[in-house]
Amino acid sequence: MKPDKPLIKKSLFSPISLVISTSLICFLYIFMEWVFIVTKPSFINSASFLEKVFIFLNTASLLSVFSIFCLVPFIILYAFQHSKKVNSILGVIFSFFPTIILTSLILLMVDNFTYTVFKFGIVSSKGIIRILYAGAFTGLGFVINRKVLNFTKSIERNYLKNPNRYQKLILPFLAFFLSVCIALPIVFNSNAGSEEGIFPNRADLSKMPNIILITGDGIDASKLSLYGYEKDTTPFLKALSSQSLFAENAFSNAQGTVGSITSMLTGKYPADTRVLTTSDILRGDDAFQHLPAILKNYGYFTVQLSYSYYADAYNVNIQNGFNEANGRSPQKSRLDTYVASLLPANYYYFIQQVLSRVSDRLGHIFFLKDMANPYLQVTEAPEKFDDLQKLDYAISLLNKTEKPLFIHLHWMGTHGPKYHPDQQFFSAGQNPDIQEKFNANLYLDSILEFDRAVAIIFKELENRNLQDNSILIVASDHTQRWSLARLPLIIRFPHSEYSKIITENVQNMDIAPTLLDYLGIEQPSWMDGQSLLTNLIKNRPIFLMEIGRSSKDLANGEITYPEAKPPFFQFGKISVIICDRWYQLNLEKLTLTDGNINSRNGSCSNQKSDKTIAIALIVDHFRKYGFDTSSLNILETGK
Structure with a gap:
């Protein structure tokens, strides 16, 4: 033997x-x-x-x-x-x-x-x-x-x-x-050191207020009592609006969460940053040019509490912006930060994907951490999101730092397609365990829960006498099921300054310039939005980018987007909103559809808008950001 x-x-x-x-x-x-x-x-x-x-x-x-x-x-x-x-x-x-x-x-x-x-x-x-x-x-x-x-x-x-x-x-x-x-x-990394010299000149800010930005996922303004809905879904926000800047007609700039939140934080159009879906990242100067970086440069402690897959600053390559994002901090890995500063974005993100693929799996099988399925949670929502934990952590931060805070809290409970509110009022008697997708009454209860969360935060500010040293912004990334409709947007400034109703069309991109304007910080030239504290441009067109089509893996819920090809790459549709009309161009089929903005408040006197004007605006928008628009010539000439 x-x-x-x-x-x-x-x-x-x-x-x-x-x-x-x-x-x-x-x-x-x-x-x-x-x-x-x-x-x-x-x-x-x-x-x-x-x-x-x-x-x-x-x-x-x-x-x-x-x-x-x-x-x-x-x-x-x-x-x-x-x-x-x-x-x-x-x-x-x-x-x-x-x-x-x-x-x-x-x-x-x-x-x-x-x-x-x-x-x-x-x-x-x-x-x-x-x-x-x-x-x-x-x-x-x-x-x-x-x-x-x-x-x-x-x-x-x-x-x-x-x-x-x-x-x-x-x-x-x-x-x-x-x-x-x-x-x-x-x-040959032309973007090395891009973070230097991109900020406005420092202002002498003797007292900087806390800034709390709360974005609800997929909330239609038409379902909020704040905007006239017959059911009282937002009692607190309705009361808060009287002491806030209240936008009657606010719109997103991108179809999904990734593109919308990125546009909101950068003040840039998706056509400029080329960020729309989870497959996209900020590159070059765009990775360093955003509101969190500016605020951090002025001494703010910046925190993002969102959902790590669909609204995470690090996943979209927001560099030098957040001290902490969803439990991760660049200070925890100096090597990671150093590599990110040396390598071009594509190189760095390839390394990140390779590392995360193996570390997530090894961590799961050896019980070091649970490997979550973000696709399934977002597309099916079989379980309740951890919004309440994020809320508790945001409140705890008010006691932990002497620096002024910038907190971005993204609330996922209103996302769907299934909803899990802690309390049932509008859906009383219904069993959430056997709900169908996008149940109307459970959606209303989720909005009511979101309203309560905002009320809790404001109450905590009052308990600490911080309500007049804090800016509270309540917004949404996009509408439910990505329709072309209005979003909620209210901003409560210290001492209820700038309390007014705005009936002109505004966009999520305007949030960053508005905050900088209030703080007395010059708006950078690369930021496209407009401060809501100024006289708004009349009949300003609002542009919104969308994907063309996508498919979902029925087993794991993963969304697969079409391959990005020139001339419009990941963008499948573009919409332009002109006063109370929307025009949507399908970039694959080259077809234009149009319609009215439902329940828009405000007049549209002396406003001319037709398909010819809409096409011209869309073409100019693409040309401004370096797209080849020759395929749209047939639409411009009408042939």
Whole structure:
């Protein structure tokens, strides 16, 4: 009977052969992840093929160098002792990093396969299934470790034991190649240091008020008693409006949460930032030009409490803006912040996706953290969102910092398609557990719960005598089911200043300029919105971007967007609102539809608007932000 092979054998390889094998495994891992990411709609789609290739080479080189540096202490130990037993143990330690990398790659590939074919994967695993995943990963690791050791020994035996003059150049060439792949994107990063010099001149602000921006998800103004709805869905907001700036006719600038919140915080149109869906990120100067960065520059402590997938500042690449966003802080990882400042946005975000894909799955199977399915929660809402926890945390911040606060709290309970209000008033007698999608009465109860949340925050401000040293903004990202309709917007300034009703059309992009105007900070030239404290431009057109079409994976709820192609890339539709009329251009079919804004308040005297004017405005809007509009010529000429 043959004895079992020992795990640790006599070392037949040197650290040099392990450096080579580690680099090859790192490149294999990143290549497979690169193929996965570039072949689906994502932030990287707009990059050229050459940039995509360099993203792969850069990330693979970074992972290789990181893994090699982790081995340096053991390599030094290997060089200064000559015990065969110790060297054998070091051989196993040397192979740890490539083993983990290769085992993780197999885990990801299996997970991708099971989700694609069987609609089951790590994210849906619970209890004993998670334990089985962890056991399989560990067992596979032992098997892979032997393979890595054998692979490394074969490199030593075939290429390094008696090397010729060309084989002696392998290590210097590898060092040169890795260095070039890492350095080139950094050297040619035209956006490095973009955060410098983009802010207005500092004003002397002796007393800066807290700013609390509360955005409800998918709230129609037409369903609020604040806007005349017959059921009393917003008793507190209705009372607060008498001491606030109250916009009768406010509109979003983007169809979904990502595009709308980004537009709100930057004061820029989606056509300018090219951010509309979860596949998009801010690039270049746009990543540094936004309201949170300006406020932070003036000494504000900035916090975002939203939903990490659909309204997260870090996911959309808002740089140097928030001290904390959804429990994450740039101060927690200086290395991460440093890498973000060095690399172009596409490179940095590719690294982030690669890291999050593996860390989320490993954390889940080893019970370090639960891997949530954000797609399913947002598209189906099977459970209640954590809005109340966010509310409690926002209130706690009022006691924790001496700096003025900027808090953005995004309330998800009104999102749908299912609603889980703590109290049922309009839906009394209905069972939320068996509700149909977009249940009308449960939606009203969710709005009422949102109203109560705003009341709680204002009451906490009063309890601390902060109501006259705070600005409270209540808004919404978009309407329910993305209709072309009015949104709520009220702003309560200290001492009820600027209390008035605005009947001109306004937009979410106007919030940032309004706050800067109140603080006495000059509005930057890159901010397109207009302060609501000034005389508004009469009959100003409001532009709203939409996706053309999307599909949903019925198993995990993931939304898949169409591939971004020129000339309009991710934008499938654009609407322009002129007073009480809307015009929507389908950019795929080149068809224009129009209609009236329901229940709009205010007159439209002397306002001319027709399809010809709407088309001209849309074309000019695209041209302003560098789009090729030649395909729209047929609409302009009417032929």
